[in-house]
Amino acid sequence: MKILINQVLEVLNKNIEKTFNIEIDSNDIQNSTKKEFGDFQSNFAMKNAKALGDNPRNIANKLIENFDGEDIIEKIELAGPGFLNIFVKDSILNEDIKKMTKENIEYNIDSSKIVAIDYSSPNIAKRMHVGHLRSTIIGDALKKIYQELGFKVYGDNHIGDWGTQFGKLIVAYNKWLDREKYEKDPIGELERLYVLFGTEAKKDPSLDDLAREELRKVQIGDEVNFALWKEFITYSMKEYNKVYDRLGIKFELINGESFYNEMMPDVLEDITKKGIAKLDDGALVVFFDENESNLPPCIVRKKDGSFLYSTSDLATVRYRKRDLGVGIGIYVVDERQTGHFKQVFEISRLMGGDYDYDKIHTAFGIMRFGDGAIFSSRGGNVIHLIDLLDEAKSEVLKVIEEKNPELTKEEKEEIAEVVGVGAIKYFDLSQNRTSPIMFTWDKVLAFEGNTGPYFQYTYVRIQSLKRKAKEMGIELNENIDVLTKNSIASERELVATMLKYPSAVIKAYETNKPNVIADYIYDLAKQFNSYYNNEKILANEDKEQILNKLALCDKVGEVLKKGLSLLGINTVDKM
Numbered sequence: 172m173k174i175l176i177n178q179v180l181e182v183l184n185k186n187i188e189k190t191f192n193i194e195i196d197s198n199d200i201q202n203s204t205k206k207e208f209g210d211f212q213s214n215f216a217m218k219n220a221k222a223l224g225d226n227p228r229n230i231a232n233k234l235i236e237n238f239d240g241e242d243i244i245e246k247i248e249l250a251g252p253g254f255l256n257i258f259v260k261d262s263i264l265n266e267d268i269k270k271m272t273k274e275n276i277e278y279n280i281d282s283s284k285i286v287a288i289d290y291s292s293p294n295i296a297k298r299m300h301v302g303h304l305r306s307t308i309i310g311d312a313l314k315k316i317y318q319e320l321g322f323k324v325y326g327d328n329h330i331g332d333w334g335t336q337f338g339k340l341i342v343a344y345n346k347w348l349d350r351e352k353y354e355k356d357p358i359g360e361l362e363r364l365y366v367l368f369g370t371e372a373k374k375d376p377s378l379d380d381l382a383r384e385e386l387r388k389v390q391i392g393d394e395v396n397f398a399l400w401k402e403f404i405t406y407s408m409k410e411y412n413k414v415y416d417r418l419g420i421k422f423e424l425i426n427g428e429s430f431y432n433e434m435m436p437d438v439l440e441d442i443t444k445k446g447i448a449k450l451d452d453g454a455l456v457v458f459f460d461e462n463e464s465n466l467p468p469c470i471v472r473k474k475d476g477s478f479l480y481s482t483s484d485l486a487t488v489r490y491r492k493r494d495l496g497v498g499i500g501i502y503v504v505d506e507r508q509t510g511h512f513k514q515v516f517e518i519s520r521l522m523g524g525d526y527d528y529d530k531i532h533t534a535f536g537i538m539r540f541g542d543g544a545i546f547s548s549r550g551g552n553v554i555h556l557i558d559l560l561d562e563a564k565s566e567v568l569k570v571i572e573e574k575n576p577e578l579t580k581e582e583k584e585e586i587a588e589v590v591g592v593g594a595i596k597y598f599d600l601s602q603n604r605t606s607p608i609m610f611t612w613d614k615v616l617a618f619e620g621n622t623g624p625y626f627q628y629t630y631v632r633i634q635s636l637k638r639k640a641k642e643m644g645i646e647l648n649e650n651i652d653v654l655t656k657n658s659i660a661s662e663r664e665l666v667a668t669m670l671k672y673p674s675a676v677i678k679a680y681e682t683n684k685p686n687v688i689a690d691y692i693y694d695l696a697k698q699f700n701s702y703y704n705n706e707k708i709l710a711n712e713d714k715e716q717i718l719n720k721l722a723l724c725d726k727v728g729e730v731l732k733k734g735l736s737l738l739g740i741n742t743v744d745k746m
Contacts (some may be wrong), residue, residue, distance in 0.1 A: 330407075554718065
């Protein structure tokens with residue numbers, strides 16, 4: 172299916188080329204913001220007035236005089252200082268809305284590059300908490316948006332499975348392990364040990380030296396310590412998968428930092444050969460041109476020979492290009508890591524070859540508690556994600572028991588899970604990615620207004636309407652026209668809004684902001700609910716009109732479902 176705005180652009184361009192012998196591009200046409208301005212608007216006349224040597228209104232009138240809308244554009248009008256208001260034929264709206272959910276959309280986006288999206292990335296031996304939510308669901312939504320556009324995408328969970336925390340854990344494990352608790356809840360016990368180590372190390376700094384020695388044993392492959400390290404990873408992944416399964420999130424790659432450990436010496440050799448890094452007090456350091464990059468020096472190997480996150484990330488960059496053929500790397504990591512990624516990306520640019528391709532730090536604002544505190548597992552200041560999911564499900568169950576007690580227990584459980592998870596996801600994804608989020612239970616679990624449950628209820632309302640129609644002996648016909656000579660203005664507006672779906676997807680892709688999709692489906696749902704509340708859809712005396720209206724409602728449901736799926740939110744048929 173060719174996007175409507177591109178069909179209109181083609182017709183507009185034919186007329187402009189015929190009349191003025193010039194062409195315009197997609198930036199010269201946009202969706203109208205108000206119905207009185209038509210379906211689309213163009214500033215072509217004002218933008219090209221100087222080049223054409225005439226007043227914008229004269230240019231616009233000249234175009235309108237000889238305009239051929241073909242089978243797509245009904246009429247074109249002059250507005251204000253030279254805007255063109257473009258009205259599309261109802262016949263093309265009918266044709267396109269039938270194709271909307273049945274055919275692949277031609278987005279006209281170059282999707283030839285392979286994409287790697289780096290997101291979630293929890294540290295081993297700690298339960299996932301609310302602080303992990305943003306990266307996990309923003310990254311997953313971006314993956315779905317890029318896939319919708321036709322990209323091949325690797326979702327990469329770059330877990331933290333290497334580093335100083337393992338030395339600390341092994342010390343704590345050997346000193347303070349509660350075996351019974353460990354067997355019952357291994358990650359909970361490891362988390363307790365990690366916090367306990369931090370407390371005890373403040374009293375006895377020698378524990379840090381002991382931790383470094385235990386870590387060294389892991390790194391050289393000591394049989395006991397290496398086995399413990401592997402055990403910690405196994406237990407951690409089992410725990411994480413409980414969360415990922417409930418969130419409906421899957422990864423194409425789960426390569427922890429340890430995966431790149433053996434690659435890092437080769438990376439340092441590449442950097443040294445390029446003459447980019449220099450020895451400085453025993454450490455290997457990259458010094459940037461301050462006039463060009465304004466970046467502080469970046470250590471890629473400490474003087475004790477150990478590597479840093481920068482080295483690991485450079486190895487990841489090279490692996491993704493050399494082994495996976497990646498052409499775009501997206502890092503969904505919070506804004507505090509902006510400086511780090513600027514350094515890594517600049518070193519990659521200087522290196523060239525397997526290091527140099529498009530890389531984007533898709534930064535997001537930090538989630539904080541209502542009192543402004545940042546989530547920290549080190550300080551024990553957390554709300555675990557699994558607990559948040561349970562709480563959301565519990566709240567939805569209460570509503571279901573009150574509103575729909577006749578549902579079976581299995582139905583109630585399934586609906587509560589889908590709606591609860593959807594509420595949590597939408598709470599985050601509906602907000603501007605770059606803005607910080609204040610976590611309060613009231614906001615996360617709100618089920619009225621601009622919330623996930625609002626859309627799910629809208630979808631349920633449409634399914635209920637179809638069921639009632641069937642009980643009346645009225646079968647849905649997906650292939651009839653939704654707009655007829657008897658259609659009212661609000662019905663045409665609904666169709667026009669549905670056909671803006673591809674534009675919302677493209678904008679979300681261009682900005683890497685899933686909230687663009689959230690804004691779109693909120694507008695569509697508001698329009699539909701206003702229409703539903705004002706129209707007696709099944710009470711019409713004309714059966715043909717009922718079929719038209721029912722088909723329109725069905726299309727709204729399908730587009731809502733499609734938009735919600737890009738945010739990783741499922742729908743239910745009953746609530």
